[in-house]
Amino acid sequence: MFDALSESLESAWKKLRGQDKITSSNIKPALQEIRRSLLSADVNLQVVKTFIADVEKAAQGADVISGVRPDQQFIKIVNDELVKVMGESNVPLAQAETPPTIILMAGLQGTGKTTATAKLALHLRKQNRSALMVGTDVYRPAAIDQLKTLGEQIDVPVFEMGTEANPVEVAKQGVEKAKTDGIDTVIIDTAGRLQIDQNMMGELIAVKKAISPHEVLLVVDAMTGQEAASLTDTFHQQVGVTGAILTKLDGDTRGGAALSVRQVSGQPIKFIGVGEKVEALQPFYPERMASRILGMGDVVSLVEKAQEEIDMADAEAMQAKMLEARFDFNDFLKQMRLLKNMGSFGSIMKMIPGMNKLSGSDIEKGETQLKRTEAMINSMTKQEREEPELLAKSPGRRRRVGKGSGHQEKDVSKLVEDFRKMRSMMQQMGQGEMGMPGMGGLGGMFGGGGGNPMGGQPQPGFRQAAGSGKKKKKKKKKKGFGDL
The missing domain is CATH 3.40.50.300 (P-loop containing nucleotide triphosphate hydrolases)
Incomplete structure (x- = not known):
């Protein structure tokens, strides 16, 4: 829902890039861009006026942290003010002392x-x-x-x-x-x-x-x-x-x-x-x-969604398989079905930092590729699912799987190759070398690069500005999200 607003706000950050520090003069173009963005998003006029005034006041009084660019610091300020506008904290439902x-x-x-x-x-x-x-x-x-x-x-x-x-x-x-x-x-x-x-x-x-x-x-x-x-x-x-x-x-x-x-x-x-x-x-x-x-995803909500679907015993077994590169097509199929249970592909992807720029066609392409992948895995024998190397070595097996799923041998070959790369990537993720265990490995299955589906790039700098990147990795591992 916030795609247009996120894009407009990103252009505001760009106006501060290359600056040495935040000043009253160099934040004015950014503030004007934010004002236009909020009004275009149909935010109440008085709310916009108050918000802009509060951001300007906070920005002018802020000391830029060593090693953090002014545009990163400004994003952090806007983030904090957005939280204040929306109420600062979750307000839980009341609960009667005597039911109901x-x-x-x-x-x-x-x-x-x-x-x-x-x-x-x-x-x-x-x-x-x-x-x-x-x-x-x-x-x-x-x-x-x-x-x-x-x-x-x-x-x-x-x-x-x-x-x-x-x-x-x-x-x-x-x-x-x-x-x-x-x-x-x-x-x-x-x-x-x-x-x-x-x-x-x-x-x-x-x-x-x-x-x-x-x-x-x-x-x-x-x-x-x-x-x-x-x-x-x-x-x-x-x-x-x-x-x-x-x-x-x-x-x-x-x-x-x-x-x-x-x-x-x-x-x-x-x-x-x-x-x-x-x-x-x-x-x-x-x-x-x-x-x-701000286009930075919502990892905490994604973790909570995953926890609703994950069986912790299965998660621990899956993690061991990832670490030892024993992850097979049966496991991958289970992960895809878990992803479906968590919600629509688009809604899940946009909770991952850096994925806000995915277009409707990108999401549709990802959904289509998931279906193609599932069809090909369903056409494999039990042994082929458990031992993907059999398909890597045998063109005849790949042709049979392609024919059975309505695809070509080259599609199956690409799936097998991407899967082998993904297993290697998962080993690195399990060792803490990459950021989104398991889920990021889906990137290769969509033909994208790096650890992000369809090659999406992370947003610049906010996690460093907020000082929370390492903590989030630990939290995900503790909660078992790394086993997705």
Whole structure:
């Protein structure tokens, strides 16, 4: 979502390259570029003015660290100010001392509110918290059916009383049901409208008064830009909300919502929706979002995604294979399927530092190559998967695999050669000589160079400026991400 903003900001850094130090005069062109970038991203005007003033003040008072270029130092300053604008830290969900915790979901139609309800329920279930979803939207056709379908999909119960019931009464009885069944959290899905009206607000207020929720979460569409912030403020003034869930952050949106909601409404973004799948909900961390905006990826979120899918016993066994160059095609196939389970190829790649410049065609090319590779591996015999050297030595075997997968012998030859190079690369990664164990090895499979898929280059300097490069490597190894 932040591709255009990231590209514009990068041109701001270039204006400081070659400078000996940060001064009031040499940062003005960069600040002008940042101002244009933020306004183009549909960030609220007052937020932009305050942000630029804060960056300018911090930059002029900053001492450039020895060995760090002024443009790198400036990136660090902008990063810190972005984090402040978005709230500085993650704001977790409230949890009642005596269950159930009651969460009231609100929002306009079309923002993905019902789906967000299910996403939140699944998120809680992953934390070993039981949930009950309550359907009070008696107005929108099939709203309750949609909630029930989602409930079956994620194995979370749904309480509803049909389309003729009073929403306030449904909410009250849903909470009582949760108490009776000993459920940890009850999530109330309410009705939306195409626009704000007094009937909707009146009903929300009545439901809130009847159940006294611990959280009132407003679901807003990121594609509306700064209007999402104004909407959050309006709901807060009339109903009282405790936070927002920003949906459709994976879409072609300019990003102004993420940068405006906290400053305009005073309420934090608690979760972000990053896809249509019910698993595509993430807690909102301002520091991680700032990193994405600056085109530096989000390794921590990538690690967390990986941990959800990784079996630690398998990970340790895989690491040993990598270190000893015993990694075979069966292992690689397992890694590709793990990658699929973590989300779309594009979303995963852009969490890796340096991958923000991948174009839509690059991502499509990578997805296509993954499918081609999987097809060729599936056409191999059990022995060939376990002993890739057999294919390297036998043109006949390569021709058979190519024919069975719908590809040519030269495609199989390239796959085998790339795989052998990747095994050597993984040995170096396991010894700490390269930066992204396992995942970086996919680069050769896409025909790219170095350790980055499709030959992408890392962003300049920020990790040195932040002083965190070595720490991140240790953290990844500790968490088992190196086994991807």
